[in-house]
Amino acid sequence: MKTTPKIYAKALADLIEKNGASPELAAGFVRILRKNHQEKLLSRILDLCEKILMERRNEIKIAVISPRELNEKQMKNFEYFVRESTKKNPIIMQKTDKSLRGGVKIITNDYMIDESISGRLMDFARHMVKS
């Protein structure tokens, strides 16, 4: 049977939960992948493993992209808002992207909320072309 990245990720997540992450575990896992000639799946497996672990630990990873760095108060407010609305512990990663011009873009798992100025302008351009 073909071992899919999902199966690998689940196995790796189980091992990490049971024994904790260690260099030996990582080396052993890479050895298995190499033996099966599936090294190039590694990054996908790690992404999936991270998702599985987060789900089990009731965590949510959120990327907040803004043109300028958010201050401490804004971050705290945001964290509070996410915790209240999702009932999960947020792991917030902050990124800056000046091309957004203003507003904020929030990315979590497979979803994105685009509240940036550049996103709005793109929507506006699309609307004008369409109508």
Add this chain to the structure above:
Amino acid sequence: METSMSIISSLKKQISDFKASAATEQIGTVIEAGDGVVRATGLANAKSAELLEFENGTFGWALNLEEDTVGAVVLGEAQGIKEGDIVKSSGRILSVPVGDNLIGRVVNPLGQPMDGKGPIHSDKFYPVEKIAPGVIYRKSVDRPVQTGLRAIDAMIPIGRGQRELIIGDRQTGKTAIAIDTIINQKGENMICIYVAIGQKESKTAKIVAELEKRGCMDYTIIVVAGASHPASLQFLAPYSGCAMGEYFLDKGKDVLIVYDDLSKHANAYRQISLLLRRPPGREAFPGDIFYLHSRLLERACCLDPKYGGGSLTALPIIETQAGDLSAYIPTNVISITDGQIFLESDLFYKGIRPAINVGLSVSRVGSAAQIKAMKKIAGKMRLELAQYRELAVFAQFGSDLDASTKKQLDRGARLTEILKQDQYEPTPVELQVAIIYAVTNGFTDDVPVDNITRFMKEFFKYCTTSHSKLMKDLRDKKELTEEIEKALKRAIEDFKVVFK
């Protein structure tokens, strides 16, 4: 003419209509991009054939939905799409603009104009992939598509709603037959769609110019995915053309669609499939190559009057290599279609044009749609030509031939001559009936074979000028009644007196 005030007010209205609202979008991340194919993770709810939007504004077409990735082809410029880019799910199934505004235009497979005649305003969209009408919506083919080509209309008749394959080697006149058929639809209340797949742009430009010159663009749409277009657009082109035709079909109109050619379409699909890592089969084509063409050609149909009564006639073209009909794609398409017109290089170089091999060409349903007059005389003609071909082979070995054999050979030679036809010179059906009647009934037996072409041309002129009423009766009644036959005989005899 629009004034500046009206432009400003329409812009104001557009701006006021724009409602900015925060919405959650489903996204994925590009993990591989190259050769017009993209693989992305995420997009867990992506649908098959859904449109995906990349960061650079180009669209992709989701074709492979795998366990944790989505494989998509890029519909346009793939440059600028890189690993890590965000790809958005649009929630829309790929569809193309349809409507009357497309008539007379040259568009790409996404329905965008390519002729520099300005934007195409259309508020209706049809999905490119659609399940063909079912059995209860259909009725059998009963009306003819007059191609204007004597050899086809007499011996390989095509009906409205039929799928007739045009097959042959390169440079044998496949496109010429399709274009002549489009030209002959002038005034026939037929919408024509010519889909150029992987063709040279110069060839397509020549066709567009020719159709424009003859006023045929008034009822024609040209869909172009040229040789320089990505494989994704070449793959999409016939489905787009078909969707555009289905709009008119739904309105109860008759549509003729030419797919030029499906060999290149299969090659484009093979390229996409191999890049999407689908397992290759025979000739490296993927396993669903038969379904690729069958689902397209099944969309050609003749609808029951209860459901609008429209028809969609398909003329797919296949290019063979060195006359090999047993290759994978030709056999597939031959088995899907309702007959084929087989063109041969040898005949072409002998000067028999259209270079139709009458023995290998067949129309499985078209004879039901043939007009009665043509049906009456064509049966005799087919028999005489078959006998001529058989006798011609034996006649090569013997020098002394009896009178009846010689007569049959002469008759066959004359019939072969009248089936020769120049490009862009379609013959109206009543004239076709008149000349075939004259030859098969022995009226031209005393005309030397070398003079038959001249005889035919002058006879056509004579009929249209001196016997216009007879021709009109023949065209309207579509039948060789006793009265018409008598008048036709008289016309032929009168013409023979003046023909020198």
